[in-house]
Amino acid sequence: MEYVLKTKNICKQYKRSKALDGLTMNVPKGSIYGFVGRNGAGKTTLIRIVCGMQLPTSGEFELYGVKDSDGGICNSRRRIGSVIETPSIYTDMTAEDNLRQQYQVLGLPDFSGIPELLKLVGLGDTGRKKVRNFSLGMRQRLGIAVALCGSPDFLVLDEPVNGLDPEGIVEVRELILKLNRERKITVLISSHILDELSKLATHYGFINNGRIIREMSAEELEASCRKCMRLTVTDTAVLSTVLDRMGIDFKINDENSADIYAKPNITQLSLALANEGCEVLSLEEHDESLESFYISLIGGADHA
Template identity: 45%
Template sequence: MIRGVFRLKPAVFEARNVSKQYRSGFALQGLDMKIMEGDIYGFVGENGAGKTTLMKIIGGLVQPTDGRILLFGQQGKKELCAARRRVGFLIEMPALYPHMSAEENLTFYHHVLGIRNPKRIGEALRAVALTDTGNKRTSEYSLGMRQRLGLAVALLGSPQLLVLDEPINGLDPAGIVDMRHILERLAKEEGVTILISSHILGELQLLATRYGFIHKGSLVQEIAAGELLKSAQAMICIAAPNAEKTAELLKQRLQIPDISVNTAGELQIPKASVDLERLMAVLLQEGIPVEGFNLSVPNLEHYYMDLIGGVKR
């Protein structure tokens, strides 16, 4: 019998003990991080945590004070410069010429970036669904259209890694969904690895396959999306009067010790530990009115807040 060879995916990006110090203090401190080929890596952290600083280091816009980075296994000034040609960047707002159309903007960047294949202009426009904008000036574009055009600029060089800093910031719901679908297609159909930061954690949870949590310049944890879902259990949340008293009563009647009251004053009961019909029957028998009822599923935002709550310093 011929056995298949299992090949580990290579690391597209690595940060090894990376620090960046300014006069005001450390933006990054001893950061270790790894992004594997095929990841959609959700980079999660509060404002000022160091996300944009690391992205600028990847792009060569900022130099680390200490430590080193590797791109596609390459390190050293000359090697990193060559490796960056395989990376597309959308950091902060895209720099677009407002009097130009989408195609004219891409034509300009096509020459600036030294891209030899002219077909990439049309391909990039198709990738972000901007082929029907004609001669419309970008000054007339919605924020979502400008973000998509900025992404098209990042795609001109057929990158193997996309670095996206808050690409859905300020977008309306339709624009957010459009951007998510574009990134999913790039990852699944074209095999592009993506590093993406966002404050909209619910949306990031729909997209990312792996997460890195950064807090005050240090990477607190890396975790796969599947592991995150397994780490938290679904909870039945019930709004009822006298929550603390009701919790104690239910613990006795249902023989479930881990019933608690959350910060919103709701009863929290692990879904796996209770029969829903039995629960409702006890509430009815005791004359406890149910003012609200919902199921809380594993949540990226809650996971992050619980995580940094244990590492505050």
């Protein structure tokens, strides 16, 4: 597998605290990588280091196969577009003028691509409207447009939907999916809004106390958080025997409930249990959310 970003044992020590503690992660090319962690876990610090805004205390990373100690790392960083913490935009200017300003900063002489870029992020009809009159969602999309100046193929977004209303969240989500699917841009998204990430991410890195505690694909996460039928009965010992006989995968939770990882014929199952003197008390669909999965990971990490 080809990786856009690989970090190895990155540490960042401040005077009295350690923001990163041997962080190792791998962002596959073409992925939407969900960088998951609570506030203060080290997400923004890592992003700042990768983007060249801070230096690590120790450790190393590679960007498109170029080590951070190599002089060519500057060229690799030109392939990154980023929105870190808040969008870098001028509120007393129009959306078009903001992009013109960024083009000039990057030394891009031709402004002809600006209308298409504004249309891409859904701001093509804002005209002479000043950014100070934009909604938060519009400002976030403009920030992404600024990050896209220079045609990067790696987009780094730090909490891109934080503070947005539901409509703004949907707009930003659809934009990120469009950039990834149509323009093949690899996206690294740091967030603590886990349910929203689950609608986007193809890969995940879970961070806690400055280190990655687990990396996995969306498919692996779905398998870990797989849907099931939660069955409450009078005797799970009998239930276990019947389910084994039927060849159904299950997990016993306690003496009265079990999770069944299949959709059995309920009538047949109820009759089989009744013949063994076991009564079905309730049946409901159940699945572990990304949030509860993360909490279980953090709980394990904190008590390791």
